Amino acid sequence: MTVAFVGAGNMGGALVERLCEAHMPVTVCDTDPLRQQQALAAGASLADTPLSAVAQLGPEDALVIVVVDADQCREVLWGEQGAASGLQAGQAVVLCPTIAPEDTVAIAERLAEQGIACIDAPMSGGPQRARDGRMSLMVAAPPAVLERHADLLAALSLNVMRISERVGDGARTKLVNNLLAGINLVGAAEVLALAERMGLDLTTTLDVIERSSGQSWIGSDRMRRAIDGDLAPRAHVTLLEKDTRLAVAAARSVGFEGPLGARAARVFEQAHEGGMAGLDDAALLSFLRQNSPRP
Known part of the structure; x- marks a missing residue:
């Protein structure tokens, strides 16, 4: 399993450290030089853009987005050098920011046009809990999507709570x-x-x-x-x-x-x-x- 991360701040960086410790190949894109160095020290690879971050993903791998708001999510996916143009059918986007449900649904619908799944997966608990695997991960997606990416979700947190199969319910x-x-x-x-x-x-x-x-x-x-x-x-x-x-x-x-x-x-x-x-x-x-x- 290969994972691409866009956003390696307090929460994202803690998750990157956790996955690297589990010996998962992780590629990180973050604009902050300090976060880049922290990701390298944890064992991750660096990418200059969201598009290059997803270049090495396999057919059932995933992009994890840990930014602040819906506008940043859209920029990561569809901005200049956005990741969506490099994603393939069967892959998934794990959407972790706290955003409005209607934004989550709109992003998922746009990804679905490419055959890309969206896992609505906001998180709670703070950086230390994220690092220890004790944060709450609230996931909503069709059961088949959650099963296909169950190993990644389990690696992200020991507290994965399946809310429903309706994207937006996590948000x-x-x-x-x-x-x-x-x-x-x-x-x-x-x-x-x-x-x-x-x-x-x-x-x-x-x-x-x-x-x-x-x-x-x-x-x-x-x-x-x-x-x-x-x-x-x-x-x-x-x-x-x-x-x-x-x-x-x-x-x-x-x-x-x-x-x-x-x-x-x-x-x-x-x-x-x-x-x-x-x-x-x-x-x-x-x-x-x-x-x-x-x-």
Whole structure:
């Protein structure tokens, strides 16, 4: 099995390392020189363009796309030197970014015109879980497609969850998950900002929350770093800003308006506007400290 990767950032790079460790031939295309060097160090080969990245794929091999948004996915596939012109019938594109379901469906339909399968496969869990094989991989595609590429999916993650055979359902599931993640993270940052205002020790407070009914994985993960002042970006503020915005739009498209989703999305938008776009989303604690007025 040979795998082409476009996008070797925090998540993609962790997956590249994992596949190389499993002795799979991996070719990586990424525009960042640092990511290129990391991929080489892991044992991958480099390609200058998405088109050249897929040149060595066999008849049932796959291209894995781990970029940020739908526009980048389309550029990878159909831009100048895009991969689609080099893909063959029987091969597959594993689509990992968090994007709108309608974009996933449109990309899949366009690929299908060439006889190329699309596996709707958004992921969740962060770089360390991706590296360890513990991330969640939410896959949606016809059963025959999933069976044909089962070895690759199993190599990517030990937690492959088959959502349905309808491409787009992986994207829908990921948006539901990430909307809750965003709500949980805003809530965790809010209550710790409140605890600090009350004069409580934040580490002790978070210890209690983690052993009580307020616990959430993303709250613990991000707030531990925030308490330590560690805002080096593992997941930029802009990612959950994008994901919560897409989730709220998806909710509205089916006539659903909940009480919390849009408000959480607005907090990420405000943090971005407040100059925190390039920081880890743990920076929400700092944002709420600065933007919670005193009486």
